[in-house]
Amino acid sequence: MTESLLPQTPAARPAGRPRSQEADTAILTAALDLLIEHGAAQTSIEQVARRAGVTRATVYRRFADKTALLVRALEWANHDDDPRLTGWPSIEHMFGDWAAHLAVPRNRRLLRRVNGSMDDYPELITTYRDVNGGRREAVVREMLCRARDLGQLPAGIDVDVVQEMLSAAVLGHLNGHPDDEDAERIQEYFLAILRQVGYRAGS
Amino acid sequence: MTESLLPQTPAARPAGRPRSQEADTAILTAALDLLIEHGAAQTSIEQVARRAGVTRATVYRRFADKTALLVRALEWANHDDDPRLTGWPSIEHMFGDWAAHLAVPRNRRLLRRVNGSMDDYPELITTYRDVNGGRREAVVREMLCRARDLGQLPAGIDVDVVQEMLSAAVLGHLNGHPDDEDAERIQEYFLAILRQVGYRAGS
Numbered sequence: 001m002t003e004s005l006l007p008q009t010p011a012a013r014p015a016g017r018p019r020s021q022e023a024d025t026a027i028l029t030a031a032l033d034l035l036i037e038h039g040a041a042q043t044s045i046e047q048v049a050r051r052a053g054v055t056r057a058t059v060y061r062r063f064a065d066k067t068a069l070l071v072r073a074l075e076w077a078n079h080d081d082d083p084r085l086t087g088w089p090s091i092e093h094m095f096g097d098w099a100a101h102l103a104v105p106r107n108r109r110l111l112r113r114v115n116g117s118m119d120d121y122p123e124l125i126t127t128y129r130d131v132n133g134g135r136r137e138a139v140v141r142e143m144l145c146r147a148r149d150l151g152q153l154p155a156g157i158d159v160d161v162v163q164e165m166l167s168a169a170v171l172g173h174l175n176g177h178p179d180d181e182d183a184e185r186i187q188e189y190f191l192a193i194l195r196q197v198g199y200r201a202g203s
Numbered sequence: 204m205t206e207s208l209l210p211q212t213p214a215a216r217p218a219g220r221p222r223s224q225e226a227d228t229a230i231l232t233a234a235l236d237l238l239i240e241h242g243a244a245q246t247s248i249e250q251v252a253r254r255a256g257v258t259r260a261t262v263y264r265r266f267a268d269k270t271a272l273l274v275r276a277l278e279w280a281n282h283d284d285d286p287r288l289t290g291w292p293s294i295e296h297m298f299g300d301w302a303a304h305l306a307v308p309r310n311r312r313l314l315r316r317v318n319g320s321m322d323d324y325p326e327l328i329t330t331y332r333d334v335n336g337g338r339r340e341a342v343v344r345e346m347l348c349r350a351r352d353l354g355q356l357p358a359g360i361d362v363d364v365v366q367e368m369l370s371a372a373v374l375g376h377l378n379g380h381p382d383d384e385d386a387e388r389i390q391e392y393f394l395a396i397l398r399q400v401g402y403r404a405g406s
Contacts, residue, residue, distance in 0.1 A: 038323075039244065039322070039323065041242065041245050042244050042323075109322060112319075112322060113322070116315075116318065116319025116320065116321075116322075117319065118315065118319075118378065119242070119312060119315060119319075120241075120242065120245075125378075157399055158398075158399060161395045161396060161398075161399055162399055164375060164379070165368065165371075165372065165375070165396050165399065167375055167379070168371040168372045168373075168374055168379075169368060171371055171374040171378060172368070172371025172374055172375075173371075175321065175328075175374060176367070176370070176371075192361065193364060193368050195361075195364075196360055196361060196364055196365055196368065197400060198401070
């Protein structure tokens with residue numbers, strides 16, 4: 001995806017398709033940036049077109065309306081962000097991944113924008129959940145079950161409740177902690193919470 | 204506060220002050236309603252004045268700008284909402300109170316609006332925390348300490364972490380549960396979380 005962002009000499013670029021792909025990338029990038037900067041309500045097709053350097057007609061040829069455009073931008077951003085999802089070797093690794101993501105202010109802001117627009121643009125949070133739910137939720141659940149089976153979590157825990165608690169903890173961090181907290185400290189935030197549930201790291 | 208919302212016959216109303224108080228109430232009510240309906244970014248002094256049935260000049264005489272008005276509306280709404288804060292007889296009662304608040308869609312939406320505008324209007328969440336923090340946070344903490352001392356929570360828990368976890372759980376509920384969930388079920392949501400920490404109700 002990033003390739004089409006690289007400058008290309010006109011001679012090297014075949015006619016038609018790549019130019020269209022360039023416009024796609026420019027539009028999605030502009031839409032995502034505006035969503036992060038100003039939120040869904042304060043973003044318009046007009047602004048996206050201007051920032052992407054295309055006409056409004058070019059945007060409307062691809063997307064029926066602002067919501068459809070933002071939904072696509074969100075899918076696009078999250079697709080790139082999701083390498084394998086084969087699971088983690090340990091709870092520490094899992095939280096390390098979460099912390100690395102949450103240590104990037106842009107990621108935090110995007111998550112807040114998506115959550116913050118749930119009353120006006122519910123399609124955004126639905127899209128986010130569609131893209132990030134499913135497999136991602138399943139591997140978190142597997143990780144918690146494995147930790148429990150290894151005796152790192154009490155046998156009697158309700159894995160579903162603990163998982164919901166951890167998702168809520170992400171929101172709590174986005175809302176209540178500064179955007180410049182480093183990854184190590186964020187990882188410790190999640191570990192401290194899981195310790196209350198009885199988590200003890202394996203030796 | 205609600206008294207001034209009642210219709211008054213012009214004859215019964217003394218000149219000056221009460222009329223001004225009526226305008227205050229109408230303006231704050233309109234501001235709060237618009238914040239809940241459309242969010243801070245999509246609310247304007249113009250709209251507030253129109254809905255309150257006053258001129259823009261009347262609003263601007265009282266409030267320097269939209270943010271100052273929304274901050275005041277939030278303080279006003281939350282002041283009314285806060286009866287005694289002398290604490291609860293049990294964890295169940297505490298969660299019962301939280302659940303009763305979160306079972307009202309309007310309350311949920313207001314909380315989401317305040318949280319959702321933290322990047323653009325950080326003054327709102329700061330105000331909310333100022334009004335609701337302090338004494339309110341202290342009584343929650345006292346409640347958790349008391350439950351621990353009564354043996355309803357494990358002696359080794361970190362009360363601060365558990366409190367932060369519960370605050371996050373509120374956000375999780377606001378974001379991930381439907382607005383028509385009843386109070387009993389919401390109370391059970393919090394109890395289920397606290398049970399993972401080892402909470403056992405007293406006999």
